[in-house]
Amino acid sequence: MNPVNYLYLAALLFTIGASGVLIRRNAIVVFMCVELMLNACNLALVAFSRMHGNLDGQIIAFFTMVVAAAEVVVGLAIIVSLFRSRHSASVDDASLMKL
């Protein structure tokens, strides 16, 4: 089997995650989809590092994880406070940008 398939898989997951971000209204689920996209990227990075035979790809993936962790922490905090203020976790309710 050609390891390129890992890349194809990553692309598929990424696309699914992106569509999820667009489709779901619940902020938490949206966040999960973002995580999914990040993981897909990680998979691609790991596959690359294997192909090129050096560890830089894994390093990047590692950093991605760390950043993802930080992002999740802050994001979930935001969701919680948002829920406190308007009793809903729907992203559509935060539509104050409308004129």
Place this chain on the structure above:
Amino acid sequence: MSFPLLTATAALPALGAIATAAVPAARRTAAKWLALLVSLATLGLAVAVLVRFDPDYVGPKGNFYQLTESHSWIADFGVRYELGVDGIGVALIALTALLIPFVILAGWHDADPLETRSSRWRPTQGFFALILAVEAMVILSFEATDVFLFYIFFEAMLIPMYFLIGGFGDRAHKDGEEVASTQRSYAAVKFLLYNLAGGLIMLAAVIGFYVVAGHFSLQTIAEDGLPDMATSTERWLFLGFFFAFAVKAPLWPLHTWLPNAMGEATAPVAVLITAVVDKVGTFAMLRFCLQLFPEASKWATPVILVLALISIIYGALLAVGQRDIKRLVAYASISHFGFIIMGIFAMTSQGQSGATLYMVNHGISTAALMLVAGFLISRRGSRLIADYGGVQKVAPVLAGTFLIGSLATLSLPGLAPFVSEFLVLVGTFTRYPVIGIIATFGIVLAALYTLVLYQRTMTGPVKPEVSAMPDLRVRELVVVTPLIALLIFLGVFPKPLTDIVNPAVKQTMSDVQKKDPQPEVEAAK
């Protein structure tokens, strides 16, 4: 480096404007006097420019601009602070500096706080400061020989004009109570939008010109000749410039802002618009359109001439149909601007000299007519012609001056406008006979609307409302008399003016590489 006379001429009113604005609110009269003195001093400087100006001067490398000043300003884009004048510029600077004192004097009480509570208090200082600011910018745009510099003042002029139009209107009386005109802000916004639209298109053309030429300096062009540009490019740039000037001038069908603006503004401001600010448009056609894009100008001439012709007839006809004194004068001005533009683009030296004289004469004559009309309106508190009648019996001097102003407007021989109008007609006729002949109908229509106006307002049985109308006061006489004297003098002996203008016109003619059509019969001179 001699004394920067041109800069001084423009800087003085600018500083004066700041000083006037700074006068404390209570000292209103002081502000008025300050503004008047500044404008008079500016007039003095303008006279100095006239004296220092040498009509037949030709500078090094054929740079025909005089009293030049040149400093680098925005080096990256080759924008320079570059001033210089030719005959046409000098004439118009003189006109501007001459008219402003009269405008200030005529508007002496226009910005006083109102006695009645019905309308808001209008800051006097601001009024006179704005007028001085306009003067400074207009003078600078007549002096600037750097396209970008000119553009800046050409646009900046709009701001004080906007406030003058929108902020200070006629004090319309309705059964004794003062009421503010609702149309005024509409007129001001309309004025701003029209001119801004033109200005933006011009800005694009200005940048385009920089791309082609690599610099903005007219003096460089005068020395090294024009940058070579593709025909289509030249035409596009020409249109960009011309559009802005045609809006300012105003040329049919871009004229509709003028009647509103002149109708709503006070008479002095109306004079400022039509006699001073609009002149920048026609002046710029001569200075920029013809000198930067000679080929394109020749290419566009037929269309422009037809538009000018339409302006002449159309403006005159609409003037006949007006019921409002000031709007009538506005449409008359549109007709006259048609003559000016026609003279410029007829591409004959008679036409262009005529057009330049016309700018000056129209400035004076319109000022005379409009200011007297303003005095009349301020007495009765109404702009409608129908509200007047028999004024001649009550206030003969006012009526007399009004009549002379009207006669100047219909360009009666012996008064200044006749000379310029006839020159324009002859100049047009020699190259485009049909257009020239049609344009002569304009003089009949001019007689119609001015005389109808005079008859309806001044003659006939005295209306009860005007029966108590006082005649001209001393201040008003001081305003009108010099203007009328000037009208008569320039009508009988315009030679001083033509001597200044002719060389510049000859220069322009050579720039566009046009020769006057020669009469086939060389009559024994």
Place this chain on the structure above:
Amino acid sequence: MENLIALLVVAPLLGAAVLLCGGRRLDAVGHWIGTVLAAASFVIGAILFADMLGKGAEEREMTQHLFSWVPVEGFQADVAFQLDQLSMTFVLLISGVGSLIHVYSIGYMEHDERRRRFFGYLNLFLAAMLLLVLADNYLLLYVGWEGVGLASYLLIGFWQHKPSAATAAKKAFLVNRVGDMGLSIAIMLMFAWFGTFAFGPVLEATGETSEGKLTAIGLMLLLAACGKSAQVPLQSWLGDAMEGPTPVSALIHAATMVTAGVYLIVRSGAIFNGAPDAQLAVTVVGAVTLLFGAIVGCAKDDIKKALAGSTMSQIGYMILAAGLGPIGYVFAIMHLVTHGFFKAGLFLGAGSVMHGMNDEVDMRKYGGLRKYMPVTFVTFGLGYLAIIGFPGLSGFFSKDKIIEAAFAKGGTEGWILGGVALLGAAITAYYMTRVMLMTFFGEERWRHAPTPSPAEPSVEPAAETHGEHAEPHPHESPSSMTIPMIVLAFGSVFAGAFFGIGDRFIHWLEPVTGHAHGHPPVSALTVTLSTVAVMVIGVGLAYAQYGRRPVPVVAPRGSLLTRAARRDLLQDDFNHVVLVRGGEHLTRSLVYVDHTLVDGVVNGTAASMGGLSGRLRRLQNGFARSYAVSMFGGAAVLIAATLLMRAV
């Protein structure tokens, strides 16, 4: 000697300036200043005349160059004067008659508180008229041309509080402006083709241009002449111009200004000689106006309007003569001068009658006045005899010559023109006799007639000072008015004989205008006899109608022609329907168009912009997810772009 020429113009101009700017403090002496300055220019004219007589026929022309007026590349207009025999004739006529009328006005305007301004205007007129005849180029002539127009505007509308007067003044100026348009176009043509518009060069250059161009210039000049001299089709203003004070009618609208057209044509003789078609047009216009004016004159009951009609027709004679070319020029001018005398006299007479009759102008309310105002009667009578061409009086000589010349044109044209001229003579005799009879003979109809008639609201201050509008008390006018009338009567009696006998006038003018002796198909004697004959017929008719039977106070309905003639042969109605109404509709619709269309287009674009942006605004629905979609799509597009890049 040349330097005096300018003074001719300057003197009255100075008077005008002083009087108009002087203010009330000059009210007491204003009229004297005006009169003295007018007389001064007459004296100067006389001096120059004497000097001119001293020279030989050829070197009589003198010129004075004052300063360069409008110097522009190739366009050189100077303020320069040219005084030759033709101009001299006019100078003497204008300043002479002008001074007389100044004197007359002192009495006539005595009760008008704005008399000072009146004299100022009169002086202004003199200055402009003299400038007109002294100018040495067409542009300067144009200045005088419009200057007299202005003066006539001011004087017709002198009683501005009368709406009718103001309207008449405006009408006069406008109709004249149409003519002026012709003159300015003519000047442009000259400049375009000859490169100059000074008399000398232009008239020399006529030989070198095609006939068509000369015709064009000629027709434009004719248009100008029509406007100024009230010839068909631009004659409509003259009748209304009678709204002005009578001295004005006498000076401007009878003696001098209205004859400027004749001067223009005679002055430009060289151009017309080169363009037969233009000449024909001139003669036709003259002939038509001749009859038109005469017919109108027969129908008017207003004494001044009747005289105005006759003026029109007399100028028709002159124009006709001028159109005949070198045969007629001299006679045109000759008739012009004699007409100046007797018509001014007649108008002054009419003025004096009105003065005595509370400014009543309706002849049907006159009658039998000869015993109340003998001097007026005699002078008026002499003028009457002169104008109908009574043998021996001035009108006889000048008019007879014109009729001869008309016949001398030869061919059918000659017969037609001559016939018209003869017919005109007959009608002239008829309506003048009518005026004479209705005014001075018959029963005294004014005794019962309450004046003023409602038709003519007499708001002249003069009338108010006359006090109660009861039965008028006819009385002779003061000497200041009668003396000028007497002088003019002398002129109208002897001028013709003085000029005509021995062809004095011909020799005088020949160097300028040139002269050709025509050969009428019938002998001169026949023409003269027939002229007298038709004159007698005309008088007889009039006597039969107005002398034998009493004249009704209220005008009878009259025939269709009469009613048409009373309305100036419907000319005004035509103008009103076609020009005024049409113009009003045009302007009104244009105002509408300007407001809706021209302005609307701009506002429309603005509105549509607003609508468009409103729709675009909908895209910004504030939902983070739809923004995300666009972002995602953008990313996809980017990738596609890069792929394409790599593909190509």
Place this chain on the structure above:
Amino acid sequence: MTDLAAYTTSTGEAFQFWVLGTIAVIGALCTVFMKKAVHSALCLAGTMIILAVFYLANGAYFLGIVQVVVYTGAIMMLFLFVVMLVGVTAADSLKETIKGQRWLALLCGLGFGILLYAGIGNASLNEFNGLGQANAGGNVEGLAALIFTKYVFAFELTGALLITAAVGAMVLTHRERTERAKTQREMAEERVREGKQLPPLPAPGVYARHNAVDIAGLLPDGTASELTVIKTLRERGQIRDVSNEAINDLKALEQRAEERLGREEEATK
């Protein structure tokens, strides 16, 4: 694993890839399309574990462990906590509110995926050398060497980022009580001052056929008053509304009463 330097992988790995890959994709789809957040979270966790296995298969042992421990162990649990906080049973409908949003999303996703595939397809990925010598000194050591030498600066930055994130999270969520608690009296006065709901709130289930906690009591006019349900349920939107039934019952009662009265009237006649 030193003989990995080949263009193809071992059949074992291939088999593992195809099986687990399918499951991973299914898990991802479930994450997107599950109605309840909890289910989505669990599916996502599954996908992540499978990814961890793939990392291991690709020779990224450290990452594999981290993926399991940190991601699946920590982050996903955090998700679950938040889901609890917001309400487990709150199932949000998948019904689309924004017009055309879903179609646009699917279109974009499809196009995007196709493009990605095309991109990978014509990318030149022919050189393939396994992690043999890279992992020679052990995978963790290799990473450490890189992290603390080449990428040390980035490492520090991420550390700072983590701290900031932690602090941020605290600030956002943690609300410390700064003023002393109000006494009962003060609350009473406040209520009086604001003039709302002076008496104690009505007990749930009053005038209703049920007396469960999540059912709003009825006001005398038969409308349900949300105030009678506790705050948490209210905020989760877990109130069962039975007001209509109650009102219908009331109507039926009145009708029956009228009928009876009508009969009595006839009887009196």
